[in-house]
Amino acid sequence: MTIKDKGISRRDFVRGTVTGVGVGVFAAAGFYSYSPWRNQLFPKIARKQADIGVCKSVKVTNISETSWFDNGLLISDIKKAGGLLVNQYSLNWPPFGDGQGLAKGSYEAGINKIKHLLPDRLDEAWALIEQNCVHTDNPGGFSCLVEIEDMEGEIHKILFDTGWSYKWMEESYKREGIDKMLANNEIEMLFVTHEHFDHFWGLPVTMKYNPNIPIMIPDTFYPEGKQYIKDSGHKGQLTEIGNGLNKIMPGVASFKFDVPIICRVFGEQDIFVNVKDLGLVSITGCCHQGIIKFAEAAYRELKYEKDTLYGLYGGLHISPFEDWDPKYDDLVISLGKYGFEKIGCNHCTGIVTAKKFIETGYPVVEGTARFRSKDKAYLGNGDTIEFRAPV
Amino acid sequence: MDTNEIKADFGTGYLDKRVLVPRWRGPIPALVNLLLISILFYASWWIFMDPRGLMRMYTPYVGYMYSRWLLVTLIWVAYIFAFWPFKRAWLVKTHPVVKGIILTAFTWLILMVLIKGLFNGFLGHLSMAYFSPEELQKIGITDFYAWEYSSQAIVMFAAIASWLSPAWVVAAEEAPWQNMTQPARGFSIWIITFFLSTLIFFVTMHPHMGILYYPWQYFTSIAPPWWENFADTVSGNFSIGWIMCCTVVVWIYETIWERYPFCLIRNDTLRRLSAFFGIILISLALAALLYFGQELIWGEAIRGTRRDFAPDWRWLHVGEMAIFWMLPALWINIFHNNAVNRFSTPVNAFIRTIISIVAAVALYWLYYKTAHLFLGVQKGFSHPQQFPMIPTIWFICMMLINFWFMDGWPGWSMKQESVSKTAVATDKARSEVKWSPTFGVSLVIGVIVGVGLYFLLIYALPALGDWLTIYSE
Structure with missing residues (x-):
C-alpha cells in the first residue's frame, strides 16, 4: 500500500518526517552521547610493547634549571611584544638583538652582529649582545647531563639541552665540569628537546668545547633554528627526529610529539629510560605534550621493567611562570594514578605545582636551592638524582 | 509606516520590518559584502588582535574579552535596546556608512564603560579582586597573568550574557515587557538578563575562579567545583562548552530555523517557555554530541593530560566547534536570505541545517589548516593560544555591524515596510504544519530515522575523522 492509497498527504508526511529526524537526532545525541553506554564504542588500547632494551641505571645532574631569573620581567617582555605567540627570534632577546628594541628584531639581524665570534669568542659576543639585546641579565637556561650505565657497566653521557645565556x-658548565667532558669527547651527543630559547639558544657554548658533537633535534625546527646550528659552528652529525618512538641506545629511546608551543615553537622530544628491575624513567625538557600524555605514550608503545612507570626528571610544564589554571589541578589530582615512585621535577614545573605535589603526598625529591635556584620544593641547580634498582 | 512608531519607538521593529533589496543580480552582492567584511575583519584584526600587529590584544584572553563583549554589546544595541537612543528617522535616512561608524563607536563606548567601569573598576576594586588586574598585581600576580586572569573572568560573564541576551528576545519574545516603549523595554530586558547572567556566573564560573589561585579559596567558593565528577575536570571550560552551544542554538533557531518548531505553539507563555528551555536542551544534546565526536575521532580524554586529550580542552572545543556552525548559519541567513525558501518551513530548515553543517566542517578544516599562516595564531588545535572563538566571533561581529548597522551596504539597499518578517514566517509555519494522524505517524517515523542517523554518524565518525585529518601526532 502506498502513501497515496491511504490518502496521506505527501507534503505532511515529509514535513513530519524531517521534523522527526531533527527530534530523533538531538534526542539520541542527548541521551546517548555522554552516557556510560558510549564506552562500548571506544576501541580497546592495544599495547605495542616495543622492546628498547634495558640499562643498569640512569643518573641526572642538573646543570641549570633556572631558565630565567625574573618571571615578571620575562612575561612583561612577552606581553609588550604582543603575547605568547610572537616569534621568539623577533623578540630581541639575547643573543639575537639588533639594538632596535623589544619585538623589533629578527634572526638574521641578530646573528649578523655576533656570527663572526661564534663559537670561540663568546665573551666578546656576549659583550655585543649586551649592547644590542633587551634584559641580558634575565636569561639562564635549561640543561642537564644524563648518564646511562649500560648492562656492561659502561657509562654513556648525553647532554640534554644546552641552555640560553652564553654567560650563564x-x-x-664549568661548575659541573661539562666543559671538560665536552672537550674530552666524553659526551656522546647533544639531545635538544625543542627549539625554545631557554633550551637551545646557548648552543655556541657547547660548540665552543666540542663542535663535532652529534646533535639530535625534532624535525619541526624552523629554518632559523637549523641555520643557528650552522652559524654556531657545528661540524658534526645533525639528526632530525620525526614523530613517535626513536631508539637511541639499549634501554634509551626518545619520543617526539607534534605539539604547538608558545613563542611559535612546534614539536618536542623527550627520553624514556628503561632501568633494569626498576621500571621506566621519563626525562623531559619541558614536556609540553604533558607528562600524562607522555606516560600514556609509554604505556601504549613500550615494554618496560616491572610494567612500572617508576620515575620522572625534568620540567613538567605545568606552571612555568608561576601561573595557575584549574586544569593544572586535574593533573595534580590525576598524577597519583600513574604510580610514580620518584619524582625529580624543576624548571617549568613551577614551584606552586611542586608544593601541590608535596601536599598531595607524591614522592617528590626535594632540592638544595643552590646556585640561584629559588626553592627546596624541587631539584635545583647542581642537584643530582639517580634511578637504580637496589642491589 | 505608523507615525507614532517612528516618533516613540526609536528602532523597535526596525530590523524585523526592514527589507533589504540587492543592488545587483546573482551572487554579486554577497561577494561584494564578503570582500568588504573580510577587509574590515582583517584590518581590525591587525590593528587590535594580531600578535604581529599594532595593539596585539590576542594574548589571548584580553582579545577574547573584547571580541566576546563586542558581540554582546552589539546584541544589546540592536536587539534589546532597538537602537535607542537613536531615532527611527535617523536610522532610516542616514547613509549606511555614517550609521555604521556612529553605531559602532557607540557600541565600543558601551563596551569600554562596561569593561573598564563596571568590571575592572567597580566590581574589581570593591567586590571581587579577580575582575581587576590592578588588584591582582597588588597581591603578587605578575602583570601579564593579572590581565589574563581578570580578562578570563570577564569573558566568562560575557559567554553567559551572549546566550541570555538574545534568548530573551528570540525565545522569550521580550515578555513581559514586549509592549513597552524604549528605553523602558530595553532596560527591563537588560536588567533581567544581566541578573540571570550574574546568577549563572556564580554557579558555573565563580567556582572556577575560586580554584584559579593558590591555595584554593575554600571559604569563598565551592572547591572543587560541583561539576568535577560529571565533567571529569575541575575547569570551568565545562560550562563554557555547553553555554557556547546555547549561544549558537539561539541564533540557529532565530535564523535558519525561523523559530521552528516552537513557533507552532499558539499559547504565548507555553511557546516562550518551550523555546527558552528547548534551546537549552538542544544545546546540551549538541554539547554532548560534540564531546563524544572528539572521543570517537581522537580517542578518550585523559584527565590531567594537556591539550587535545584533556577533558577541559575538549569541553572548550565543544564551544569552539559550535561557533564554527554559527558563522555559516548567520551567513546563509544574512547574505543569502536563508538560501532555501521554496519548500515548507520544516523542509527549508532541515536543508539549511545540512548545508550549514557541511559549511561548518569545511570552515573548521580550512581554519585549522591555514589560520596560523595569516592570523598570527598558533598552529594546532589545542594550544592555550589557539582560540578560534576569537577570530570567528570577531568575524561575526563584522558581519553583524554590516548587517545591523549598515543595512547590508554596499550589496543591499534598505527600505522599510510594515510587515514583520518574524510574524510572516510564523504564520507560514503554522499554516503548513498542522497536527494530523499523518503528521503524527511521519513524526514517529522521522524520530526513528533520526535515531538511526545519529548512530550511523557516530559509527562513521572515526573514519570521517581519519579522512579529514588536519594534523597527525
Whole structure:
C-alpha cells in the first residue's frame, strides 16, 4: 500500500518526517552521547610493547634549571611584544638583538652582529649582545647531563639541552665540569628537546668545547633554528627526529610529539629510560605534550621493567611562570594514578605545582636551592638524582 | 509606516520590518559584502588582535574579552535596546556608512564603560579582586597573568550574557515587557538578563575562579567545583562548552530555523517557555554530541593530560566547534536570505541545517589548516593560544555591524515596510504544519530515522575523522 492509497498527504508526511529526524537526532545525541553506554564504542588500547632494551641505571645532574631569573620581567617582555605567540627570534632577546628594541628584531639581524665570534669568542659576543639585546641579565637556561650505565657497566653521557645565556651556561658548565667532558669527547651527543630559547639558544657554548658533537633535534625546527646550528659552528652529525618512538641506545629511546608551543615553537622530544628491575624513567625538557600524555605514550608503545612507570626528571610544564589554571589541578589530582615512585621535577614545573605535589603526598625529591635556584620544593641547580634498582 | 512608531519607538521593529533589496543580480552582492567584511575583519584584526600587529590584544584572553563583549554589546544595541537612543528617522535616512561608524563607536563606548567601569573598576576594586588586574598585581600576580586572569573572568560573564541576551528576545519574545516603549523595554530586558547572567556566573564560573589561585579559596567558593565528577575536570571550560552551544542554538533557531518548531505553539507563555528551555536542551544534546565526536575521532580524554586529550580542552572545543556552525548559519541567513525558501518551513530548515553543517566542517578544516599562516595564531588545535572563538566571533561581529548597522551596504539597499518578517514566517509555519494522524505517524517515523542517523554518524565518525585529518601526532 502506498502513501497515496491511504490518502496521506505527501507534503505532511515529509514535513513530519524531517521534523522527526531533527527530534530523533538531538534526542539520541542527548541521551546517548555522554552516557556510560558510549564506552562500548571506544576501541580497546592495544599495547605495542616495543622492546628498547634495558640499562643498569640512569643518573641526572642538573646543570641549570633556572631558565630565567625574573618571571615578571620575562612575561612583561612577552606581553609588550604582543603575547605568547610572537616569534621568539623577533623578540630581541639575547643573543639575537639588533639594538632596535623589544619585538623589533629578527634572526638574521641578530646573528649578523655576533656570527663572526661564534663559537670561540663568546665573551666578546656576549659583550655585543649586551649592547644590542633587551634584559641580558634575565636569561639562564635549561640543561642537564644524563648518564646511562649500560648492562656492561659502561657509562654513556648525553647532554640534554644546552641552555640560553652564553654567560650563564659557560659558568654552569664549568661548575659541573661539562666543559671538560665536552672537550674530552666524553659526551656522546647533544639531545635538544625543542627549539625554545631557554633550551637551545646557548648552543655556541657547547660548540665552543666540542663542535663535532652529534646533535639530535625534532624535525619541526624552523629554518632559523637549523641555520643557528650552522652559524654556531657545528661540524658534526645533525639528526632530525620525526614523530613517535626513536631508539637511541639499549634501554634509551626518545619520543617526539607534534605539539604547538608558545613563542611559535612546534614539536618536542623527550627520553624514556628503561632501568633494569626498576621500571621506566621519563626525562623531559619541558614536556609540553604533558607528562600524562607522555606516560600514556609509554604505556601504549613500550615494554618496560616491572610494567612500572617508576620515575620522572625534568620540567613538567605545568606552571612555568608561576601561573595557575584549574586544569593544572586535574593533573595534580590525576598524577597519583600513574604510580610514580620518584619524582625529580624543576624548571617549568613551577614551584606552586611542586608544593601541590608535596601536599598531595607524591614522592617528590626535594632540592638544595643552590646556585640561584629559588626553592627546596624541587631539584635545583647542581642537584643530582639517580634511578637504580637496589642491589 | 505608523507615525507614532517612528516618533516613540526609536528602532523597535526596525530590523524585523526592514527589507533589504540587492543592488545587483546573482551572487554579486554577497561577494561584494564578503570582500568588504573580510577587509574590515582583517584590518581590525591587525590593528587590535594580531600578535604581529599594532595593539596585539590576542594574548589571548584580553582579545577574547573584547571580541566576546563586542558581540554582546552589539546584541544589546540592536536587539534589546532597538537602537535607542537613536531615532527611527535617523536610522532610516542616514547613509549606511555614517550609521555604521556612529553605531559602532557607540557600541565600543558601551563596551569600554562596561569593561573598564563596571568590571575592572567597580566590581574589581570593591567586590571581587579577580575582575581587576590592578588588584591582582597588588597581591603578587605578575602583570601579564593579572590581565589574563581578570580578562578570563570577564569573558566568562560575557559567554553567559551572549546566550541570555538574545534568548530573551528570540525565545522569550521580550515578555513581559514586549509592549513597552524604549528605553523602558530595553532596560527591563537588560536588567533581567544581566541578573540571570550574574546568577549563572556564580554557579558555573565563580567556582572556577575560586580554584584559579593558590591555595584554593575554600571559604569563598565551592572547591572543587560541583561539576568535577560529571565533567571529569575541575575547569570551568565545562560550562563554557555547553553555554557556547546555547549561544549558537539561539541564533540557529532565530535564523535558519525561523523559530521552528516552537513557533507552532499558539499559547504565548507555553511557546516562550518551550523555546527558552528547548534551546537549552538542544544545546546540551549538541554539547554532548560534540564531546563524544572528539572521543570517537581522537580517542578518550585523559584527565590531567594537556591539550587535545584533556577533558577541559575538549569541553572548550565543544564551544569552539559550535561557533564554527554559527558563522555559516548567520551567513546563509544574512547574505543569502536563508538560501532555501521554496519548500515548507520544516523542509527549508532541515536543508539549511545540512548545508550549514557541511559549511561548518569545511570552515573548521580550512581554519585549522591555514589560520596560523595569516592570523598570527598558533598552529594546532589545542594550544592555550589557539582560540578560534576569537577570530570567528570577531568575524561575526563584522558581519553583524554590516548587517545591523549598515543595512547590508554596499550589496543591499534598505527600505522599510510594515510587515514583520518574524510574524510572516510564523504564520507560514503554522499554516503548513498542522497536527494530523499523518503528521503524527511521519513524526514517529522521522524520530526513528533520526535515531538511526545519529548512530550511523557516530559509527562513521572515526573514519570521517581519519579522512579529514588536519594534523597527525
